[in-house]
Amino acid sequence: MPELPEVETVIRSVAPKIEGRSILGTQRFSALVMPEDCTAALVGQTIHSVSRYGKHILMELDRGVLDVHLGMTGKLLTNGAETPYTRAILVLDRGRLLYDDIRQFGRIRYHERGEATDELGPDALTIGPAEFAERLAARRGRIKPLLLDQRFVRGLGNIYADEALFRAGVHPRARAARLSAHRAQSLHQAIVEVLTAAIEKGGSSISDYVDAEGRAGSFQVEHQVYGREGEPCIRCGRPIRRIVLAQRSAHYCPKCQRV
């Protein structure tokens, strides 16, 4: 599932192919993926740059921004063939950009410049340790659901939240505000390290994820808790446990991670 490292990898692979290209037309737009039809507004505009906002892919156009969120199974493909799951196509002056999405949890939205957009928290990769600790201290809730809340920090999803908590030795049910300064700092460091390492491996490919050229990532082989329920902890050997927290699965080691 695309989280910060996967989205970053998609952007790095898609940007050189579409920056500077102009949009000649659109094809096959799924109403589910694009709740408000903006296809007419896109035609004739040039894609100036592609950047990441949390898990959002932002394409800067002449008069606005095209916001692509991959959801669970979304793919942005520059050289892919159409499939039954191709939900949207941008016809460019050189090539086409396909948006494939099996489950259609992804969304494509267009905002004219100046229009209000959703305000999310600081980016998980660039937030500083002091600001991170300060934001933690202000929250009463449990740490795992907080890490998944894009208004708290943007970019983390279920995989990297679990992986960061394990690396920092923090139990997913730990209360955010009760973490010591030292543990808050460890968690911040673990988040930055795990995201950086995952970007270097082109992200995690569990089921569907590939970059804009169809290449899978390889960080899934370095997962230490996610998807390892019942398997031995790499540190202490105890079986990794899976619980449901805030309607999400949380994987952790009952010995190495403390509340």
Place this chain on the structure above:
DNA sequence: ATCTATTCCTGGCTGC
């Protein structure tokens, strides 16, 4: 403020 439940969607499992 925080928490839970629900909805969206469909391929791929599981179990009979």
Place this chain on the structure above:
DNA sequence: TGCAGCCAGGAATAGA
């Protein structure tokens, strides 16, 4: 082999 039923989960939403 076939098929029903369940699961994964990001994010929005409603309600407690």
